[in-house]
Amino acid sequence: MxxxxxxxxxxxxxxxxxxxxxxxxxxxxxxxxxxxxxxxxxxxxxxxWPDTPRIKKPWKLLPYTLKVILDIIIASLTVARLVLSFRRKPQPAFVCYPLTLTDPMGITMLASTISLTPGTVSADVSDDHRVLLIHAVDVSDDQELIEDIHDRYEKALLEVFQ
Amino acid sequence: MIEIALKVTIALIALAVVLNVYRLIRGPDATDRVLALDTLYINAIALILLLDIQLDTRLYLESALLIAVMGFIGTVALAKYLKRGSVIE
Amino acid sequence: MTLAIELGISILLIIGGVFALIGAIGLARLPDFYTRLHGPTKATTIGVGSIALASFAYFAGANASYDLIELLIMVFLFMTAPISANFLAKAAMHLKVKTTDNTRGQPWDQ
Incomplete structure (x- = not known):
């Protein structure tokens, strides 16, 4: 062209x-x-514009989007339960999430997904794009949260971008 | 049926706006106030959409879209100002 | 408009209002800034998204005008909510906003 x-x-x-x-x-x-x-x-x-994002398999974004939409609905229910439970104090935590994604576009999508899904907001990316700082509003086990995010979202995004 | 649901929803959003204004006045940090403003403009979009249904017109949809765009830019500019002390470097 | 559509629109409206209110309650009563960030980014976004969907369904059902601006507003809100949350979290970390006592881990500022 x-x-x-x-x-x-x-x-x-x-x-x-x-x-x-x-x-x-x-x-x-x-x-x-x-x-x-x-x-x-x-x-x-x-x-x-920076470099064109390299999306290798765009058709795999569709099931991913559907999964995220479903999780967004679950997320608001979780937040609702947390907000409306007056007796229990939430247990917030900052969690460092080690990234395996390298593509900037992929990292952006993962961070946005994390912000919209249950109990977590992505706060910052380290300068070398290796670690994502996540604030979780009510979590008891950091390791479990990291594995959960990796299995649910990052694997799917890895397939799209690599 | 829709009329009743519409009135109930408008009341709920109005209550939400009151709570947002409480956080806006109370603070305690500047970031809390920006977050309250951010929530306020999103609620304003909801009110405009509801007004559109109530009056059975589509005149105000564009203004809702404009508020969405401008509110986002405003939030980002304020957050950037809080972080760096200037908006455009 | 049939009764089923009316019922659907009413339910969407009420759900939207309830979630927007939940987001505002979260903003008002959670203990520190970082936890307060969760209410508006999730609950309020889905609340207004639901109201936008109701508005779209109402105008499509009432006078069959398929204007897609509501959907545009919805998509735009869902795209921008995590970004503004991220910006605010960064600003808060820079200003060293206080966290509640039982927070595990530390925010970092680079």
Whole structure:
């Protein structure tokens, strides 16, 4: 593909096109305008974007997304139970989670997933991208939490990105 | 049925807004206040969506979207300011 | 609109309101900043997401106008909630916000 006039970020173009259609409605003129915008905007802003994320197996993102949506619903129920149980004091903890993912995009997705799923918020990534600091609101066993996150989410993301 | 559910939901969100304002005034840290503001704008989006259903119009949807975008940018800018002392370096 | 759709929309609305309220209660009564961060990021986000879904279903069912802006708002909220939580946690660690006494582990600041 021609480097100057091609699509430097196909995923970005795809997202732009669909967000445009959702905003403007799907009449013929808007579809053409959306296609034009999806082609031109990534070209104009090319210099500001870091490297294109390398998603090896995009179709594996679908079951992952479904699992995460399910876990988000469970997460709010857990938070609800915690908030409404007036007698018991929660047992918060900071946990260092050793990352096996190396792709920045993958780490971002894992951190966002952790923030949206039961009892945990990702607080920070170490400078060398090896350790993720997680704040858990009510946890008794750190090791169990680490293994749980690894089995549930990181393995699935490893398959997508490697 | 929807009318009753709508009124109950508006009452629930209004109560949530009161609790958010309590945290906004009480603090004790600046980060708590920013978090309270963040929750407030999300609740404002909910109120706008409910108002849209109540009035049976779609006029205010765009404003809800704008509040979502601007609120997020505001939260990030405030958090960055608290961390670094400046927003744009 | 059939009764089933009305019932579904009403349930979505009430669920949304209850979860937004739970998020606010968590914000008001949990002991320290880091635990308070959990309420708004999860409960409030899913509450407003549920209300947005109800709004979408209402307009699709009432006058068959399939405007997708509500879904856009929902997706946007779910994408931004963890990011703002992360930014706030970083700011709190930098400012060395106090944690409750029974917190295990330490926040670090680099």
């Amino acid at each position: 021609n480097a100057r006039f091609g699509l430097p970020h196909p995923l970005l173009s795809f997202a732009l096109f669909f967000v445009w259609l959702m905003l403007a409605g799907a009449s013929a003129g808007y579809v053409v305008l959306g296609l034009l915008l999806a082609w031109i905007l990534p070209l104009v802003t090319r210099g500001f």
